[in-house]
Amino acid sequence: MSVTAPLGFRAAGVNAGLKPNGARDVAAVINDGPSRSAAAVFTRNRVKAAPVLWSEQVAKGGQVRAIILNSGGANACTGAPGFQDTHTTAERAGAALDDSPGEVLVCSTGLIGERLAMPELLAGVDNAVAAAARDGGLDAADAIRTTDSVAKIAFRRSTAGSGYTVGAMAKGAGMLAPSLATMLSVVTTDAELTPEQCDRALRAATGRTFDRVDADGCLSTNDTVALMSSGASGTAPDEEEFTALLTEVCGDLARQLIADAEGASKSIAIEVVGAASEDDAVTAARAVARSALFKCAIYGQDPNWGRVLAAVGTTDATFQPDELNVAINGVWVCRRGALGDDRSKADLGAREVTVTVDLSAGSAAATVWTTDLTVEYVHENSAYSS
Amino acid sequence: MSVTAPLGFRAAGVNAGLKPNGARDVAAVINDGPSRSAAAVFTRNRVKAAPVLWSEQVAKGGQVRAIILNSGGANACTGAPGFQDTHTTAERAGAALDDSPGEVLVCSTGLIGERLAMPELLAGVDNAVAAAARDGGLDAADAIRTTDSVAKIAFRRSTAGSGYTVGAMAKGAGMLAPSLATMLSVVTTDAELTPEQCDRALRAATGRTFDRVDADGCLSTNDTVALMSSGASGTAPDEEEFTALLTEVCGDLARQLIADAEGASKSIAIEVVGAASEDDAVTAARAVARSALFKCAIYGQDPNWGRVLAAVGTTDATFQPDELNVAINGVWVCRRGALGDDRSKADLGAREVTVTVDLSAGSAAATVWTTDLTVEYVHENSAYSS
Helix, strand or coil, rough: CCCHHCCCCCEEEECCCCCCCCEEEEEEECCCCCEEEEEEECCCCCCCCCHHHHHHHHHHCCEEEEEECCEECCCCCCCCHHHHHHHHHHHHHHHCCCCCCEEEEEEEEECCCCCCCHHHHHHHHHHHHHCCCCCCHHHHHHCCCCCCCEEEEEEEEEEECCEEEEEEECCCCCCCCCCCCCCCEEHHHHHCCHHHHHHHHHHHHCCCCHHCCCCCCCCCCCCEEEECCCCCCCCCCCCCHHHHHHHHHHHHHHHHHHHHHCCCCCCCEEEEEEEEEEHHHHHHHHHHHHHHHHHHHHHCCCHHHHHHHHHCCCCCCCCHHCCEEEEEEEEEEEEEECCCCCCCHHHCCCCCCEEEEEECCCEEEEEEECCCCCCCHHHHCCCCCC | CCCCCCEEEEEEEECCCCCCCCCEEEEEEEEEECCCCCEEECCCCCCCHHHHHHHHHHHHEEEEEEEEECECCCCCHHHHHHHHHHHHHHHHHHHHHHHCHHHHHEEEECCCCCCCCCHHHHHHHHHHHHHHCCHHHHHHHHHHCCCCCCEEEEEECCCCCCCCCEEEEEECCCCCCCCCCEEEEEEECCCCCCHHHHHHHHHHHHHCCCHCCCCCCCCCCCEEEEHHHHHHCCCCCHHHHHHHHHHHHHHHHHHHHHCCCCCCCCCCEEEEEECCCCCHHHHHHHHHCCHHHHHHHHHHCCCHHHHHHHCCCCCCCCCCCHHHHHEEEEEEEEECEEEEEHHHHHCCCCCCCEEEEEECCCEEEEEEEEEEHHHHHHHHHHCCCC
């Protein structure tokens, strides 16, 4: 189903020859309307790939006819010629669709610092646009994989009004070698929305989902999440209800990314509760998620709460050190900043691990998802480009 | 030589039975004066071990008669009983020296979340104070080792006035399993200094040395660097000259820590030049030093400049992405934010690696020292406490 679950969308994934293994590497997602309201959010890295610089400008217009995505090359750190390559890609898609290149988003993922093979890519754009069909969602999701072991897709239905659908695909996330852990996602809906509604809903949804996946703390040069709405369902949803549904879809994809993170043996939810504010909760959770020592301990199935405290202690969140409590898989191994229940009761054998930190400073909470730091992670990220 | 190189100091390192392997685990460094001006800097982690909480108060007085250090237990996250243990340790040393416990610094390193074996420790304090001698510097440096493969010592002589000496010992640093990478250092001098001079000089020296060693980004609960001056040389040095000499000693030790970091195969200097300010240079260098992807690449001897740019791009330092240049071991593999010279010329075979980042935004510079992220690091930090 993927991005073609909602009415009004066609998609395709084709093999253009960018990947050495002959797998699909170019995807197109086309919005046939009647509306083409859209929004997108991008990496906060100041070193932005050419497709991000291009797509930021397109997204400002609030109207998107199509998205072209390629794996097999990130087109990052490629200077003015790289930007021209992105521009040419959008023009080729615009020509194939007889539409404006200024309403074509472009996303790329793969190695950085190398130019794309443009003749192959442009032929792939032609083929993808020509092949785009109502049943092409899975092929598109397949074409944006790098080392993702499975395509990531999600969809949700709402019965509001005459009903509407949200569909989505994604690839990547930290720890997904190769490249810089680029995360790309395209979300489609046949709900009737204004560009402003798309923008608000997408920022709210990604802020609580993709933004809280923190596998290795590295921000990619290419991260992009785009939302396109066709209006083809005829339903203009309540914005709050739509945002909730969109957040569900994005959260579903975010968890799929963590579950498939290569080089990881654990999916770890860092829940911070008892925080003075949601920002404090996110700050504390992120500090734990970024502690190399903590992530190694979980890999070793070691319920090392001291490393959790030490990570929280680096933040400016409101708390008193002697009021911190930590549970690992439900066992409160640290109470009031010191030794708590028997740590041997905290079984870390399963892939899913939950670490709960109680700041004892309020009632706000947040969860950040991460992975462990493993020997396999080091292997995969130490040699891929050699 | 170590901490007993300067006149006026005695030291010892004894085996008190805190370490299971029977190695030395309690050290004493005693200042016999005539002066006892001192200063200390501590971890910025808000979760502070009991000895840090105690020693912060002692250091405020500016007078230190002795330092007691133990390996074999960090006495961190041990609550009020742990603080009482530190207090008792200082009282025992004070009694053995017939001096004030309020002028005894205490440092601990080892596992956190566990109480110290107090009968053994207190007997060790008695023995260390009794054994302290002018030739005990090396034994003291040996006693504070955890998994350091060698004791770290340094000293420098000045010919100013009638001459004076700075001696020092250190242990630990990020990536030194076990525990939270605690870094302890004691620096002694027979120069005549006021407590205020000690404090200013120590903060300046550590700010450019120990503070710029960033092995795994994890702040310990126990980090302590103390400076004690006996005045026994009779030389009251120029403060600027003394600070420069102290900075040399601390820099020497900092590089020894990186060179001995267990689980590391590379010692990496991240030099940022062309920065608008020294703060910008440190911020950018630290971001690179903390990038797991960059550190894995260096482990794999992969001159992956894209990961350097992506790390710099996460900072708020002043720069334009298309004006960044990166050299790896002197080869400018990235020029103006894009592909530069042939990366195959950047030989990463040796342990020492230098990464130079030119922000093209000014004339300030700074260097941060780090290590690579290795399979051995993950091994050592995933299983030690199980």
